[in-house]
Amino acid sequence: MLIPVVDLSSLALPLPQRLTEWLTRASSFALCQVAIRNAAQDVILALCRPLRCWVGPFSMTDEGMDSAIKCLDGGAAMVEMTADEAQRGEWVGVLERLMDGVPPEAVKRIALAVEVSPGESDHLPGLVGALRGKVGWVKLTSRREGIDWMALVASLKTARGKDVQEDYMQLVVEGAGVDGDLVATLQGKDVHVMAGAAVPMEEGQPSVCFSSLLPTANGGSAPASGGSSPSPSPPLDAVECFTSCLTTDRPDGLFTTVVSDPGGIALGLVYSSVESIRVAIALQRGVYWSRSRKGLWRKGDTTGATQRLLRIEPDCDRDAVRFTVVQQGDPKAFCHRNTLTCWGPPTGITALEEVLQRRYHSAAPGSYTQKLFNDPNLLRNKLLEEAQELAEATEPDHVAAEAADLIYFALTRCVAAGATVHDVERHLDRRQLKVKRRAGNAKAHRIEAADKALKEIRDGAKE
Incomplete structure (x- = not known):
């Protein structure tokens, strides 16, 4: 290359x-x-x-x-x-x-x-x-x-x-x-x-x-x-x-293209040409080749579900291309069926983030998530509480369940602040590039503050 x-x-x-x-x-x-x-x-x-x-x-x-x-x-x-x-x-x-x-x-x-x-x-x-x-x-x-x-x-x-x-x-x-x-x-x-x-x-x-x-x-x-x-x-x-540097066995010369989100989740399968790749780079968005229309397909031109291009890369054999994009739109849908992926709605953390973002903008009366958005002190206390429960869990399934609770509250905090899972992953990837490592010792003043807050939570619950 x-x-x-x-x-x-x-x-x-x-x-x-x-x-x-x-x-x-x-x-x-x-x-x-x-x-x-x-x-x-x-x-x-x-x-x-x-x-x-x-x-x-x-x-x-x-x-x-x-x-x-x-x-x-x-x-x-x-x-x-x-x-x-x-x-x-x-x-x-x-x-x-x-x-x-x-x-x-x-x-x-x-x-x-x-x-x-x-x-x-x-x-x-x-x-x-x-x-x-x-x-x-x-x-x-x-x-x-x-x-x-x-x-x-x-x-x-x-x-x-x-x-x-x-x-x-x-x-x-x-x-x-x-x-x-x-x-x-x-x-x-x-x-x-x-x-x-x-x-x-x-x-x-x-x-x-x-x-x-x-x-x-x-x-x-x-x-x-x-x-x-x-x-x-x-x-x-x-x-x-x-x-x-790419190869293709297609008679039309198109390159098989997998479209994925920043976390590597496949959104769908499309095709690219030399021209569509050139336009995608120029516009910094998802642009592909439509086999049915025999022309450029600028994703989202008619639906508003555009894509911000992050990178283009070949696979190990150079016979397929992957576009990594940030899917946009309301809803954030790559598929014509209005789902994020062509294999249906997302699962796991991606699905949770999608739900939280919807709740942030519009939630049913009595929504607990909306209550967390409106009460930063409650959200802070729940983060402390769930972190403590995760630290005390011992059995694998119990640890996983407590980690799921903590992730829910942590993502709620992210959405409230305008941060995304992609932002979190970007920081994780950057930390992988670090050569020098900090000692990683626990910060005494943070532990003391957390213990004090947890005590206040317990005392409040007793009252």
């Missing part, structure tokens, strides 16, 4: 809105993190919250490692390290020291850039094999013409290991000779390509490269020619690169 590259060395917060919109669209391709180069750390950390970013480069030193870990801890999907090419023989030893204490999950998010030259395929396998387990990715980079990228990648097949192994080495290439055809060919070898990219910003308009949006000294925009990649290759069309 293509990983778009942008250089933010001249920019500070807040970024111009048009640049943020470009980055959001580029990041919609789930396997195509935006590679952000030479940005100030405050810019990196700000962008890592909403986007999946590959950031760097950082020097392979103690100071560089500290900066890289801070970015990983702040939510960066990947960090890129660089080292002195003249000291290759010392790389493994340096990495072993720097990676001491770094969790294995974090090691997989660290890439090492390796400068390559023509005819170097004899030396690389040993280096890549030695780096396995020390970093998760190796980036092969070259500004020189004449690099046979396919031969280079083929020489590393054994050194990388197998994709089912924990220390399997991911590869990405960047440099001269990179084009759209190479992106598709290398994807068949499970190798990604890093280059400048052009992304659709408006329906029916040509894709735009990042450099054309950069402000100039006179307040205008930089010329549209050229890309943001440090390599001499011109910008690649992000949608063409993405779709060229």
Whole structure:
């Protein structure tokens, strides 16, 4: 897959809105993190919250490692390290020291850039094999013409290991000779390509490269020619690169597409074309291909049940696509039968959230949920009470029942505050990216306050 590259060395917060919109669209391709180069750390950390970013480069030193870990801890999907090419023989030893204490999950998010030259395929396998387990990715980079990228990648097949192994080495290439055809060919070898990219910003308009949006000294925009990649290759069309990596056995060339919510619940099955994917990225909404109408299907145009697009990704075999969307509308229905999914109404936590949101806006007289919305102190006390009961439960079914009670009151609190299950899951996912962990000790003042509140609840019940 293509990983778009942008250089933010001249920019500070807040970024111009048009640049943020470009980055959001580029990041919609789930396997195509935006590679952000030479940005100030405050810019990196700000962008890592909403986007999946590959950031760097950082020097392979103690100071560089500290900066890289801070970015990983702040939510960066990947960090890129660089080292002195003249000291290759010392790389493994340096990495072993720097990676001491770094969790294995974090090691997989660290890439090492390796400068390559023509005819170097004899030396690389040993280096890549030695780096396995020390970093998760190796980036092969070259500004020189004449690099046979396919031969280079083929020489590393054994050194990388197998994709089912924990220390399997991911590869990405960047440099001269990179084009759209190479992106598709290398994807068949499970190798990604890093280059400048052009992304659709408006329906029916040509894709735009990042450099054309950069402000100039006179307040205008930089010329549209050229890309943001440090390599001499011109910008690649992000949608063409993405779709060229997909396969389909359908005579009409459409791609089977699963639509899911942010939690991974399947809403329905549709079909996509190159055109519909391009429009979906440009509009940042669910847009598909209607087989019956033989044209674009902009979900919700007639019903109001639109979808906000979060990301598009292929499956492991690249013969199906998944759109992750936030379903909108009243009701929030993907299916023509006015249910959230084409398999009927939701269950579990998703169903509970849907009920609570309805109760918040309209509830029957005497509704207990409405009473909780109207009485924050009651809701607070019930959260404390149910948390205590969960802590005291012992049998599996009793624990599950008490957890269900607590989840009900916790979701009620979320809905009252305008937070969603998706917001909660987003925070959980971000915490999975943390490298440094807090001690996690209980806070004495919180326990004392809870005990006092619980005592007041019990005393009130006795009266």
